[in-house]
Amino acid sequence: MKLIKLCSALCVIILCFGCGKLSVPPLKDIGSPPVVTPNIVILGSSTAAGTGANPIDSAWAFRLQATVNKTSKKANFINLAVGNYTTYHVMPSASNIEGRPAPDTARNITKALSYKPSLVILSFPSNDIAFNYSDDEILHNYAVLTHLLDSAKVQYIIFSTQPRNFTDVNQRMRLGTLNDKINSVYTYHTNDFLNALSVSNYMINPIYSSGDGIHLNNAGHAVIYNATLKHPLFLKYLN
Numbered sequence: 011m012k013l014i015k016l017c018s019a020l021c022v023i024i025l026c027f028g029c030g031k032l033s034v035p036p037l038k039d040i041g042s043p044p045v046v047t048p049n050i051v052i053l054g055s056s057t058a059a060g061t062g063a064n065p066i067d068s069a070w071a072f073r074l075q076a077t078v079n080k081t082s083k084k085a086n087f088i089n090l091a092v093g094n095y096t097t098y099h100v101m102p103s104a105s106n107i108e109g110r111p112a113p114d115t116a117r118n119i120t121k122a123l124s125y126k127p128s129l130v131i132l133s134f135p136s137n138d139i140a141f142n143y144s145d146d147e148i149l150h151n152y153a154v155l156t157h158l159l160d161s162a163k164v165q166y167i168i169f170s171t172q173p174r175n176f177t178d179v180n181q182r183m184r185l186g187t188l189n190d191k192i193n194s195v196y197t198y199h200t201n202d203f204l205n206a207l208s209v210s211n212y213m214i215n216p217i218y219s220s221g222d223g224i225h226l227n228n229a230g231h232a233v234i235y236n237a238t239l240k241h242p243l244f245l246k247y248l249n
Contacts, residue, residue: 048247050078051088051122053100054133057172057234058091062225070234077239078247085247088125090117096137097151102158110143119155129165129243135172136224139184145191152192156199165243168192169201169234173208173215175223182212203237 052058052071060069067076075087092099098111103120105113115121122130132155138148152168159166171189176182189204207218207230214223218230226234238244 047084047086048128049086049088049125050129050131050247051125051127052091052131052133053117053119053122054091054131054169055095055135055137056091056093057135057225057231058089058131058133058169059093061093062220062222063228063231068228068231070231070238073231073235074238074244081248083247085128088122088127090122091133092117094137095134096141096143097134097148097155098138098143100132101151101154105154119158123158123162123164127164129167129247130159131167131169131238133169135169136174136176136185139171139181139188140174140176142181145184145188148188149191149195152196156196166199167201167238167241167243168196168199170204172204172226173212175213179211185212198242201234201237201241203233206233206237 056062057069058071060066060072063069063072066072071087071089071091075085078085078087090100092114095114095117096111098105098107099114100118100122101107101113103113103115103118113120119130132152156166156168170192171185173185174182185204185208189202193200193202204212207215207226209215214226214230218226218233220227220230239248
């Protein structure tokens with residue numbers, strides 16, 4: 011009798027499935043995950059802000075943005091560069107070194123990291139040397155900045171020094187020695203175009219000069235733009 015009842019119950023269940031009385035809700039189509047547009051943050055001084063280029067969209071930073079955004083990947087460029095800034099201006103917000111500029115909390119590394127970038131470009135061509143900061147303190151500042159970037163797992167490119175028509179020959183020579191030290195420490199993270207823009211004594215090659223002895227013209231900005239396009243850490247935004 012029990013066996014007959016069990017068989018009857020199974021038949022009812024089978025019939026219910028067949029009649030559609032018991033059904034499993036269909037799986038929802040959740041589609042593809044949303045595409046996240048990467049953020050690229052630029053920290054730097056006047057050249058990164060576009061000084062010397064005419065019109066402004068001929069500056070290296072603006073040309074990079076236009077080129078990347080012609081690709082399918084695209085990127086949000088956040089340019090925090092300000093004329094006359096040094097590595098001290100972009101130090102972490104908590105930094106406070108007597109006798110040195112305080113960090114600009116709206117344009118420093120802390121602010122840059124708040125955008126959750128995939129890449130940060132550091133461009134400080136000559137102002138630190140112009141203010142006679144030592145190589146050791148400049149390298150210390152880079153060490154602090156890159157430690158924060160490494161800890162956040164954010165890639166970075168450090169742009170080289172640039173030629174500048176300092177009247178003090180020692181300052182001009184420091185453009186080369188500091189650049190060599192940065193290249194030695196940061197190897198594949200560096201983007202070195204100092205010699206391409208310079209004559210032998212680290213003055214600006216006249217074909218790249220905007221005329222003020224400090225900044226680059228459109229052709230000079232193009233040298234930086236082209237060097238960056240070939241940089242291994244930047245190429246992923248083009249392919």
